[in-house]
Amino acid sequence: MTGLRAKQKADRNRRILEAATSLFREVGYDSARIEDIAERAEVSVGTFYNYYENKGDILVAAVSMEVEEVLQSGKAIVENPPPGPFEALQALIDQYFDHSLVYLNKEMWRTAMATSIQQPESPFSRRYTELDKRLCDQVSMLVQKLQLRGAVTPGLDAAAVGQMAFNNLNMMFIEFVKDEAMTLETLKERVTRQNRPLALLISGPRTQ
Template identity: 85%
Template sequence: MAGLRARQKADKNRRILEAATTLFREVGYDSARIEDIAMRAEVSVGTFYNYFENKGDILVAAVSMEVEEVLEAGKSIVENPPATTLAALQTLINQYYDHSLVYLSKEMWRTAMAISIQQPESPFSRRYTELDSRLCDQVSMLVQKLQLRGAVMPGIDAAAVGQMVFNNLNLMFIEFAKDETMPLDALKEKVARQTRPLANLISSPKI
């Protein structure tokens, strides 16, 4: 019985989250109403508040779902990366970017970024920062894996390089989110161009 209740609870949570993110895309985050989200999810407004305190909670849940899925997909790349440093870095970066608009629109990303900056001590901001840190750590783990394999020179600070790569891909994603007209392929091309010189600098000569 407990298992059934848990599945029902998870199903309602997912329905509310999917209804909210769909409505955010259609009318914008600011214009979306709790009542409309509840109606789309086929739950009462009271039930909505059993799961989320406000729209900000839904937004952080969407960001969390996005990043958790990206991190899970990135594990296989880190465990068995492409042979060259550039190919490995770009494969992981593209994995992040390709999934970035599955649950969130650019407008939703801008809102999430703004909340995290405007309310730095809020639970939302702390969660957002934690997710960024986990992504950064995964990039560093990839560089470390490449170093163990011999693709990256042994004297390189793999953790610092991973942080540099993440900081750049994150900054470029912010620019992408700010520009509604920029296509995803343009973002990926720009970051590939920026990643190439660094990858060449840290790669072992034999690679």
């Protein structure tokens, strides 16, 4: 029975989260009401509050779900990356970008980013910062793996290179969510152009 109750609780939570994110996309984060989220998820308002205190909690849960799935997909690339730095970075970064609008739209990302900056000591901001760090660490792990293979220059600070690559892709993603007209393809093309010289600079003897 314990396992069944846990499954029912997880299913209910998933329904609430999916209902909220779909409503946010349809009417906007600010206009979405908790009563409407509960109705769409087929739960009572009281049940909603058993899971989340407010819409902000829902938003951070959506960001977490997004990033956790991206990290899991990226793990396979890090474990067995393409042979060269350029191809490997592109595979990982494209994976991040391709998944970025699955649960959140640009408005939701802007709200999440603004909240993390405006309330730096809040649980939301700490969680957002932690997720960013895990993504950054994964990029650094990819560069370190390539270095072990001889595809990245020996002696280079692979962790720092990964941080540089992540900081750039993160800044470009911010520019993307700020601009409603920018397409995902445009974002990927711009980051690809920026990654090409970086990959060339760090390439080791096996890729030169």
